[in-house]
Amino acid sequence: MAMIQKKLREKTKELLAKKEVDLVIGFSDWTLPLRTTPIFIRTPEGAEHLVWNSFCENNLAAYLHKFSRLKVGVVVKGCDARSVVALNLEKRFPNHPPLLIGVVCQRLVDRKKVKKAVKGEILQAVEQGDLLLVKGENFEVSLKRDDFLYPSCQSCTHRTPHQAHILIGDPVEEVSLVETHPEVGEFERKSPEERWDFFEKETSRCLRCYACREACPMCYCGECFVDSSRPKWIEKSLSPSDLAFYHIVRAYHQTGRCSGCGACERACPMDIRLTYLTQKLNQEVKDLYGFETGIQPEAAPPLSTFDPEDQQGFIK
Amino acid sequence: MKLKLDKKNFEDFLKSLMEEYDLYAPVQPVEGVSVFKKIEQPSEVNLTQLVPQKPAKDIFFPQSEVMFCYEMAGKQSRMNSMEEIKRERILFGARPCDIEAISIIEKIFVGEEYTDVYFLEKRRKTTIIGLGCNHPLSTCFCSSAGGDPFLRAGSDLFFIDLGETYFVELLTEKGAALRKNRFFKEVDPNDLTLVKELEGKAFEKVGYSIPVEGIEKRLDLMTESSFWDRVHEKCIGCAVCTYLCPTCHCFDMVDEALNNKGQRVRNWDSCLFPIYSLETSGHNPRPTGRERTRQRLMHKFNYFPKNFGRVACVGCGRCILYCPVQFDIREALLYASAKRAKGLKRKFR
């Protein structure tokens, strides 16, 4: 990882020095342990602030909409690169398609899981090989990194951002650590009633803060359906039916567009499970149409095309 | 008056409160997520999380609240206002920052000309039992923001965790009403020393390093500063930092109606949403993140102090802990203050 970080800084410095881009969006360390923060670099010297580690949890493609008038280089993991491909397909950046600085991802550490594994506030966390050293005021533990990965990262089979213009790190063999996304598996084993109960219990904590929406690169509608007053699709309070409506529609709007990065779930302050829904839909799209988001730059998303050969068995 | 409560009697004590009051306290719907809620069973109460995600303002100014119901009959209507609280309430286990924040919200909701009856009714009928913070988090900066980890102001009773027991102070008339509770015992002098010790440790840990004092004047000069061009960049414009902020008090009012019946509801709102200020014509006076982040910080540290003589931040650290992109308000303050601008160690990120 240290090598990757070094190369990342060098490349960024070079891109900015040669003025190939106006801006590089990457990750930097900041005030909280187990986290990084998005950073916006405009000068070659600024590249020194870039970091690469297992806490680079945001999908930086979400910022590209804001900077569509600039030539932007963006640091992307496998999943993030797929989001950009999907956005290009939706013709989001006709003038300046972003330059992808791809990093081969080592899978990310789930900070919420780590927090639950220790008693007391974590003040420092560093990665050492396969280990994660976590320190607090009265404790110091070393954890096995791979036991603390995000669900979406455990099942990831696209860690190498092949679509990137610049690839940092060596391509890896793409294997999932688990059979399916652990929470999708769990969800599938439930009866329809249990599924609904689980869904309702999760969404009942929702604040409608829309961090999940804002963190997602694919949620870029000028007016989200929840904000529209004419027509009014949905009320604004916290009734279970409105919460359910928001979450179902959000998930459906992502079908065939979601790269499974999990940025929505990580953004949620209430620890609400979100990726089991989107990943389940991704799975269905893969099974029905053989399509995975952002793998082939030219393939049109299945829900925006019609082919008489499409499977229709689910229409009853 | 100073008393104490054995922890082994804690649940029975809560039960005794519930005989006469509706009890509100932190609970954990899942591990790692804590909210204030009306308690059905004393065992639900969970004080492990120092700052619950949803602040105690939710008890006085709920995220979603029906203001009045109405019914329409032909061209006439009937309205029924919903402010009345039937039973006295107790808020238990709120921390000093959250309690201080309630008095901040009170400044705006209870005014000379107009009073928010929904807030006031709940405020009047609630006895607040505060809880001292023996182990402040690294993100806490209450002492810099005009409070401290053991601030009694605003509490009617104050609890301090002494390990086996709670040290209890009755601070107001409302608090004194609980004097006769059968579970309270006399304190002994050792307890007082222990309290002093705990306070000392906590004060030291929180420190005074965040430059809140003087920030109002500093920001006066910064309305059009280039600071705003950069500071907002990483903000994605969600409502985490404002919904979860114990002092934020913005709300939206909407009608929800079906056929001839309906209600006017108010919901928390946030100045970081573009739609918050969007006008029907399509004009938005705060068109980008730059103006919206400026509004958030200026409101807390410049506009509110101008109107009410106190910053609208109590240093609880929620906006730091739960922001999806680690916007750190402390760093923004350091940066905005002259100190950081001079000896700039690292760029604002």
Place this chain on the structure above:
Amino acid sequence: MKNPYLPIPMILKKAQIETSDRLLRTLELGFKNKEDEESFRFIPGQFCELSILGKGEAPLGIASSPTEKGFLKFTVNKAGVVTTALHHIEEGSEIGIRGPLGNGYPINLFEGKNLLVIGGGFAFTTLRSLVAYFLHPEHRAKVKEITVIYGARMPGLLLYKDELLEWERRNDLKLVTTVDWEDKDWKGKVGLVPNVLEEIAPSSENTSAVICGPPIMIKFTFPKLMALRFPNERIFTSLERRMKCGIGKCGRCNIGHLYVCKDGPVFSYAQLSKLPKDY
């Protein structure tokens, strides 16, 4: 204690389409309860939240003058949910109002001075209230000369046409109307408000100016007032912002430390020059 969020019931007594594009409708509301009528005291420039149950509320300037008793008048531009409902509601129906809200025009500051009123489009509502107030025999002597410049895109879009005719006939008021596009019957001026202002060049000597209109008109008129040497302290405007509570609680309408609903909507340019440009 009074609940400031509860509307009081009014009855729609009369409604009338004002303009040729049919987008403006004037509503005349009568009080349903005598007590409400007695306690409702307002000054020109204040506004109310009009409430259509099931739809919501919209802030609207009071277009009638306090000197006109027994009713309140509003002129509504059909824009969104509530304003559309206000266009469809039938005479005899109940409409809730909350108010009067806001500060209103600084009537006392105008006393003893000339008054220059500049309006554009449908923002003329509270200006009408202001002029009608000072034209009332009881108040006419309080201000000296009254000059009104009022412009619209087309003659058909001018509000209160009958009243404008009546004002034209008066000799204690100078009325200049102007349109961007004339029609065959038009007798007023043709041209944009800022240019008309420049042309008639009213003296700023002992004069207060009040200006309301679309942002673009204000933007170009303001420099002309400066050129005429109106000091910032004597130029007033009424601002609009998205509003909800109307009483300084919901937070949404602030410009710096001031709330447009409570501390405004009327501000002097001297005040505005010290605030961020959040409008």
